[in-house]
Amino acid sequence: MPALLDQPETRDLELTTVLQALGDPMRLRIVRELAACEAGERTCGSIDLGISKATRSHHYRVLREAGVTNTRVEGTHRYVSLRRDDLDERFPGLLEAILS
Amino acid sequence: MPALLDQPETRDLELTTVLQALGDPMRLRIVRELAACEAGERTCGSIDLGISKATRSHHYRVLREAGVTNTRVEGTHRYVSLRRDDLDERFPGLLEAILS
């Protein structure tokens, strides 16, 4: 079952919330890794951030609840991906500007 | 004397710092007002945010120290303006994406 974790609707994305989510070094690193990833998605544990599991989980949650990422549950893994299209639709150019 | 308040060099602008500065409702409002302003600059007091003078001063400082704004001192007034060119040079497209 390709279960998806709860995330805000595209039309509900708030700019301040997104900016706040991106305004943290760890989370910005995650977003960049996701953007640079060929497959488009990665499991939580596959990005080494040098922080504890608990903290890592916290950051992934912030990103997801801000609407920046998408989380797919498969087995014991969580596959995380950028919501590129949704972000581009709601805030055109923002992601591009942040990733370059 | 067109005295300028201390602010970071363009090359020293940090993306996380800028995003953090913009990731606050009050400060986003200030930035938008500055962007919408014909003259390009406004005095601190001329934007009614419904907060105390102390808090307002705090937000202007955060914006300035993040490199988002420029502050010019003239008499008893502080004229604040967006550092559009600097931001565009350092983070092309970011301001545009946030203001639209």
Next chain:
DNA sequence: CCAGGAGTTCGACGCGTGTCGAACCGTTGG
């Protein structure tokens, strides 16, 4: 079936931040 791995959740802790009133500083109009 069960050990172990992937993630989450739960306190707890320390630090940062948004907020305020009050005191302060610099300039200027009268």
Next chain:
DNA sequence: CCAACGGTTCGACACGCGTCGAACTCCTGG
């Protein structure tokens, strides 16, 4: 010259946030 005005600074306060270890859940390989 001085009162008044525009802003800043200084505690103080409450709340939020990043961080951790430990306990927990859920799944899967052997």
